[in-house]
Amino acid sequence: MKNHYKIKWSNEKCTDAFNCAKCLEVCPEAVFAIYAPNREEGVAPEEYVISPAMQYFCNGCGACLAVCPNDALKIIPKS
C-alpha cells in the first residue's frame, strides 16, 4: 500500500529551484513538481517552488536526498 512517507521541502535551503531541479530528474515515482506561485501574464516568474505533489507514491528510495546539493529535502516515515 502507498502513503508511507511525508516529504518536507525547505524554502530557505532550496534557493534556486528553477536552475537546479535535480530532485525532479531523479525521482522514479514522479513525486515532485516545480511551479511558480505568483504568475502574471507575459512576465517571467521570479520565484519557483518545489511541491512534493505526489508524495503519496514515494517509495523512500532516497534518490532525491542524495542528489540535493542544499540538503533541502526531508523524508519522514508515517507512523
Place this chain on the structure above:
Amino acid sequence: MCDICTAHGGGKKWFEVKRHVEVKFAKEMGFEPWEKDHWQHVHQQYAQLAAQAGDAMADPVMAENVRKMIDNLIFQIHPLNKNVTFTFPQGHGAQVLTRQEIEGVIKLSGEPYLIECLCRKMINNASDRCCIPLGLHGETAEMFPSKQEKVERISVDEAIALIRKFNEQGRVHTLAGTPLPMAMAVCNCEVPNCIALRPRVDMGFNYIIRGHSVAKVDVDKCIGCKECLSRCQFGAITFQNATGRARIDMWKCYGCGLCAETCPEKAIELIDRESLPALKDWW
C-alpha cells in the same frame, strides 16, 4: 457513446464536431480569458491539488468524495446559452484516442501549434516538445517557464508527421477539452509524468477517460513475438507462457491502439467499445 459524446456530440463523436475546434466559436463563447488563466495557473493547481488528493487517498471514504468532486468539476453540464451546453469551464477533461482519430482532429482544426510539454517540464525538468495545442488553445499558450519557451505555429502536415513519430516512440495520444468539449489540446503522454494520466491510472480520478476502441488479440494470428508488450502504458498486455501468446486484459485497456500498430502479424484488432456489452459503459 461516452459521456462527452452523449452530452456534446449531437450524434457524432465530440471531437468530430467542427465548432469544437474553431477559434471563432471559442471566442464567441467567451473562452479566451479561461484559456489564459488556465495556462497561467495549471501548474499551481496540479501541485496543490495533487498533494491534497494524495492525502485523501489514504482514507477510502475521503478518496471517494474527492473522485466525485473531480467528476463534477469535469463532467458537470450547465447551459451557457440555449443552443450549447458546456462543462463547467474549470475542468480539463480528456480522452485517449487512436492515432487515426487524432490525425482527424488536427485536420479538422487546421491550426496546430507546437510547444514543450508542461507536465514533463514541471515533473521531470525535461524539455519535451510533444504538445500540439490547436486553435485558441495554441494562440493563448504562454508556456512554463515563460522565460525560455517558444510557441511555434506548425502546418497540418508537420503536426501529422510528429504524431506518427510520437506513435512510434510509444506515446499515448490524448485529446483534452479546454474546457470540454472544445477539442483543443493534443497530448502525447507518458505514464507517470503526465498530470492527467497519473491521477487517472494510479488514483482513479477521471481526468482522462478511455477511448472508443478496445484491443483484442486474434489467437490464430499471434506468433508470440512479444513486440506489443512494451507498448502498453497501462499494463494491459502480458505474455502467457502456457499458450505462447500475448494476452490483453480488456478491462485495463484504454484503447490507445499502440499495440495494434506495432504488431507485425496484424494480430491485434481494435474493436468498438460499444459493441461489447460488458465494456460499453466502461470508460
